[in-house]
Amino acid sequence: MSVMQSGAVPLESYKDMIDGEIERLVLERLSSPRDQPAMGLAREVLLAGGKRYRPMLGLIAYEAAGGEDVGNVMDFALSAELIHTATLVHDDVYDRSKMRRGKPTIHASHGIPHAIIAGDYLFALGFELGARHEPRIIDLVSASCARVASGEILQLEHIRDLSTQPENYYEIIDGKTAGPFATACSCAAIVADHEEFVEPMWNYGMEMGRAFQLVDDLLDLIGDESTGKPRGTDVLEGKMTLPIIHALTVTHGADRDQLADVLTNYNDSRLRELTDLLERAGSFDYSQLLISNHIERALESLSSLPDSGAKGLLIDFAEMSRSRTN
């Protein structure tokens, strides 16, 4: 069950708010001759949907941390989504991905130069909106971007590296996914002007981001293609995800040789062979256990927050992320 299909009207209404604000921003910039050529390209990916998890977490964390007017944190929330989208557009260029959010990627439809430029434009716009808050926010946003860049570089260094360790994996996902989630939640507490909740919110976001990435990596192997993305994409790209790292560590003998061969000479027809090996190694159970641990820790980090509807949504968000299918 996806967060978006949960029937939880309040969560859906935060997403609607974000979608509406993004639409307003796109229209505003399209009407400026200065932005029109760049936004004309970027609008497609901005309006193609997307889960909007980062900005939603920003809005909800703001309220859970005692913020009273969600409009005060909106620029930051949009900034998080714009910068996230910028990295997706650029990732898709070098991953050569053909589709994103159900539409052709910018580089697939317009070429690599256009995609690189559109991503750069989205970065600039994201930083412009983030800088409308106090200076500390943009420092944290920039630090988050530095961590994303470093995480992505580490990930490239470990492509098809069968000796990758779990600590390498965590270094990568903490940089590219958990850091932005933690930044979204903790900056929201700063904007809410409740310093005492900045660290708990950072921890909640960090643990949620880890759980999110671990679920994403599991879905690449055993997800339902009818509701999500095509499977095996990460394997094809040589990305070392945790189930694979686990299996390489615990498997020996003929299974280990077969596993190394599947990973080194992977093609779509070998997905079942790979998942059978991972199943036998207990790697899916291991990943599920870690996901549960991260979600438990995310929930624990909320303990110091006063009870509120928004805190309830953060709890729901954590519980549901366990079982999302796309």
Add this chain to the structure above:
Amino acid sequence: MSVMQSGAVPLESYKDMIDGEIERLVLERLSSPRDQPAMGLAREVLLAGGKRYRPMLGLIAYEAAGGEDVGNVMDFALSAELIHTATLVHDDVYDRSKMRRGKPTIHASHGIPHAIIAGDYLFALGFELGARHEPRIIDLVSASCARVASGEILQLEHIRDLSTQPENYYEIIDGKTAGPFATACSCAAIVADHEEFVEPMWNYGMEMGRAFQLVDDLLDLIGDESTGKPRGTDVLEGKMTLPIIHALTVTHGADRDQLADVLTNYNDSRLRELTDLLERAGSFDYSQLLISNHIERALESLSSLPDSGAKGLLIDFAEMSRSRTN
């Protein structure tokens, strides 16, 4: 004669100041585990030299506008150089350039993913430093980036478009080059807290940026390869520069057919054939005249500024840009 070889010690000392600050920033970020992987890549292009025109103009314009402690504008000046370098790294990816600032480009030595990520990191760092100033500065920096993106997209749309008009050319160079020069100079006046010089500085930067790009485009055709870049690169990439646009407009008959053929089927051996056609059409003289006009207008825009050493340097800078060779 290049600005850097002019023997003008004061100008050189501003460049040294920028170089020193960039080196300090690189070392600082290399010592942080968060930035190390990304800065490890970006350091090469940051420390490989470069003219540093944008940050130098920022420092000198700040003093010419009455600013007293150049340290107050340094973050902005570095921001201008970091964002400029980010766009160079990304341009080199899609222009497939092998060399930049005398060294292999990041994508040539490390691959396209690394170059895209390093550029993104430089953007984030540039915005972080720019946001240390008052909020108005980052709005202007972001607006400048939007104009750069839009200018680059327009440039792509006019690749090998023989019907490109001078106004298309100006729309492109105002976005990608003159805008950042104007932003550097006008933001410096804002940081100096002299509102009355913001517009004159904007105009000076705009005219200087136009002159700079027109000289750059001339050097691609008739520069001295021993002191500058290889010639004909823009022609090979199909970029429509002003001498070419001019020649296409004024040439008729057999010369026009030959010109269209050279441009459409260009290779390195046809450079002389092209420059002979441009010479006959008076296109180099036309470009030189426009360069002189832009420099005159840049100088005129300084008239409201009080006399000072820094104002003298802005005048020198304008005079020397007329005759630079690289």
